[in-house]
Amino acid sequence: MITTLTVTLLLLTAQPPVTPYPTGDALTKQAYHLASAKSVPTPKVTVDTTVAPDLAEWGKHAGELMEQWYPVVWNLLGTQDAKPMSAIKVTFQLKQDAPAYATGGGIFVSVPWVRAHPDDFGMMIHEMTHLVQAYPGSRNTPGWLVEGIADYIRWWRYEPEAPRPKITEKNKYTDAYRVTAYFLAYLTHKYDHGLVQKLDKAMKTRAYSDSLFETSTGKKLDDLWAEFVAYQTR
Ligand SMILES: [Zn+2]
Known part of the structure; x- marks a missing residue:
């Protein structure tokens, strides 16, 4: 993880920016008034890696990340009249088409995808956002x-x-x-x-x-x- 991150950062500094918005630009620093946002109860995230014990640590970290970010995502969206979830279940599956997908109460994660993309915690934030959207x-x-x-x-x-x-x-x-x-x-x-x-x-x-x-x-x-x-x- 650390090695990959370091390599990514090196690549970022060694190459010209791919768009007019390089790291640290104005868009990256958009100000949000989260300090004044209301506090949100954090849902309890349970992670089931039974089918892939080698991913237990990954799953644990993903769960902690989701508990950290749920209130942030909640405040970034239009949730004034919505009710936060009390629990989220994350289930790892050996076979599924998508890397991850969200349904009503939980998120399903592809074991082969995570084994091949161990840095992809961002997909959990994407899927958790779908749970907050809940359209x-x-x-x-x-x-x-x-x-x-x-x-x-x-x-x-x-x-x-x-x-x-x-x-x-x-x-x-x-x-x-x-x-x-x-x-x-x-x-x-x-x-x-x-x-x-x-x-x-x-x-x-x-x-x-x-x-x-x-x-x-x-x-x-x-x-x-x-x-x-x-x-x-x-
Ligand atoms: Zn999506």
Whole structure:
């Protein structure tokens, strides 16, 4: 772990930044008023690594990390009227398609994935964010934004030192995951520090529409995307 981290840091310092936002840039240092955030009861995280005893330590660390970060994620999203979970169960499985996925009360983790990617604790933050999102089913809730918010929390709040994805004209805000996450970070920084909370809160009540972006920033979603791409590729 330490060796890999050191190598990553060396690579980061040895190479030119992959985007206009290198480590330590303005977007990385977005200010959030977490000091004034309300305290949230931490759910008890239990981790079942029965099928892979070699991952017991990894699982223990993941559980501790989730207990640490649950209240942070809670305060970064639009949870004012929501109820925090009292318990989260993490279950390791020998066979599953996704590296990890979240369902109502828990997270399922792929044993082969973790063995091959022992640094990937960030995926647990992504999946835990889905538990905090907990959107009711709705045609108004776009999948790209659900995944974009989960990756925003992961890549911009949990591990903001990670290299940024390269955005080109071929991308679209609906690409989800890291592309949408980057877009959200840009908008949050430039227009509205409460944007992600507002989007999350709307989806919690089946009330999301693209016009929320305009309400929050004064500009239409497509225009905001064009502006972001131009900023990236200038
Ligand atoms: Zn996801």
